Amino acid sequence: MACTTILVGKRASYNGSTIIARNEDSPNNEYNPKKLVVIRPDEQPRRYKSVISHVELELPDNPQRYTSMPNAVAGQGIWGEAGVNESQVAMSATETLTTNERVLGADPFVELVPAKGTPGEEGYVPEVAGGIGEEDFLTLVLPYVHTAREGVLRLGRLLEEHGTYEMNGTAFSDADEIWWMETVGGHHWIARRVPDDVYVTMPNQLGIDEFDLDDALGEGRDFLCSADLRAWMAANHLDLTLGAEGLGADGVHARFNPREAFGSHSDRDHVYNTCRAWYMQRCLNPSQDWDGEYAAWTPESDDLPWAQVPERRVTLEDVKDVLSSHYEGTPFDPYGEIGTPEQRRRYRPIGINRQSQLSVIEIRPDAPKACQAVQWMAFGSNPFNTLVPMYPEVDATPEYVSNTCGRVTTESFYWANRVIAAIADPHYGDNENDVSNYRERTMAFGHQVVRETDAVVAAADAGEVEGLLEAANERMAASLKEETDKLLGKVLFTSSNLMRNRFSLSDH
Incomplete structure (x- = not known):
């Protein structure tokens, strides 16, 4: 899925809440009707089978009630996308990410291998199921976790056991923390706790730009990862960091840049991904140098920060605005008049025609405990819609938002x-x-x-x-x-x- 994510730490938000927000955008020439529903414990499957990969999993017997933004038309799987559970833990899944050939050569995706031939006949080869992916993540994880950190660890275990057929970024939040998790190849993953005083911008590109392996494999205070990440990186020469400082005997630095090691910097990134991060950060840090031939950062910069301290506290309206944006005030606005026709079509807008839904989930520590979470939601193309609140601690959602067919x-x-x-x-x-x-x-x-x-x-x-x-x-x-x-x-x-x-x- 082509999506855009913004995460806002509790000291960077307008009211002290943690905020995770993501546009769910469908692939080109595809539109996926969505609805907001509540999944009660008796509706949660105990045995789950993915439509895309055919992987089957046994699920625990103690699911919590949770909200979900599933596909409204049956046939392609659940695609729950965003929700909040009874423990008031939020999850947004997923932001499709990029990777590179070195990573996929070292840990290939786990893809469905169709059966060959006819059962019972000579030469028949049975089907081999694939891994888990965006279709499955929310359903497999959110009902069973009680903190944002638990969400990372549960999804990590599932990835290590079953693998995945795509690169994805997933956000988890509770009243205290936000964690951002990125898959790396077929079975590996990394996660970083979002600092409380920053916001994070994520287009469809692997984003974390700094990682502490010692913390991830030790105390796990601000970083987490798959247990064999360091050995796997060493065996496949994936650390591209220069210099001897922090270099281990295995040739892997304690601190490295995952975006360089696991991500991409392609021409497509420059017209599809980096430009979106550039505009979001341009809106939230307007006094920085964004425009002109000698700007510090341009729409095609490969070194845009993963996280920035905003120039003022970030509001829900700010989040809605950046996730609806189409390069207003620049030559790249498809609705504008100051650019050339080529400039106005050069970069992929954030607010695009094939948006399915937007969920902006805030967990508010100063609200009554029974209603700390609010799931603000929108449907359709963001430049033309609105964002409205729904409390998730309910047994059913209103028909107007749940009756999509x-x-x-x-x-x-x-x-x-x-x-x-x-x-x-x-x-x-x-x-x-x-x-x-x-x-x-x-x-x-x-x-x-x-x-x-x-x-x-x-x-x-x-x-x-x-x-x-x-x-x-x-x-x-x-x-x-x-x-x-x-x-x-x-x-x-x-x-x-x-x-x-x-x-x-x-x-x-």
Whole structure:
């Protein structure tokens, strides 16, 4: 999946929360309808089989309830993508990453090998299942972990045992920590705790740019990895660090740059990946040197930092803005007028047409314990949608966000957003103000609902909390549907008046 991730540490966020956020984007010429649902313990499988790789796993008998953003149309697997469990641990899975030939030669992907021939006949070779991947991660991990760190360790064990057929980055968070985990080849992985005072930007490219092997293989305070990572790196000459400082007898440095060792710096990265990290960081650290021939960092820089301290605290609105962005204010904006036609199509926008869903999950340490987590969500192309809160500690989600199916209908929040974007896009400038006003109204109401609900929950008995949270979600969904219907009417009217077959002379 082509996605974009931003992570915000608790001392870098506007309210002291940990924030993990990711756009789920579908492959080119593919659109995956999504929904927000709650998976109850009795609905969690005890034996799981992947659609893509056919790998089968036995799962524990003690799953927690959790939210999920699965595919709404059956046939390709679950693809749960983002959610929060009863322990108020959040998971976002996954950001598809790049790698290089040296890594794949040293630890090839574990891919499905189809059967050959006919069972019972001479020469028949049975199927060999592949590993686990984005389709599976959330379902296999989130119901069973109680901290962000536990999430890393459980997924790590599964990767070491079953392998994977793709490179992926996965985020875990709780009220105290955020961890970012990257797969390396078929069975290896690394993870780093996000420092509390930074934000992290992740396009579809292996991102961690500093790693401490001694900590990862020792105390594991800020770094974790597969148990044999150092020996594997040594055997395959994967450490590209220069100099003798920190060099072990095996030829591997204690501190190294995973992006250089395991990642890529291709021409495709420059037009597809680095440009997105450049723009997100340009927005959150605007006083740094981003533009011009001699800028410190350009859209094609290979050394963009994985993490930066922002110039001010990062808000939910900032997260929504950068994950909806299309290089506004630069020559590279496809809706802009200051660049050449070639410049406006040079770089892959963050807010793109084939967005499926956006989940922005904040875990708030100062909120009532029963509702510390809020899963802010959006569907469809981000430049044309809004972000609204849903409390995950409920038994069911509102129909407007959970009723997505294969049929196009404006009674579904997903399809309403897709229709609005398609109508508004050809006349972006004419519709931009209405979309912006819609986003402001719905997000403001979302903040209001959260503030008022938190206050009610803080004074409520424990047995009342779930009902109060479900009522808050329904209140948000009802307002959201009303506002979305209004926006659809406005963009339809505006774009209808700009159709190419219009004619000013009328007989009325």
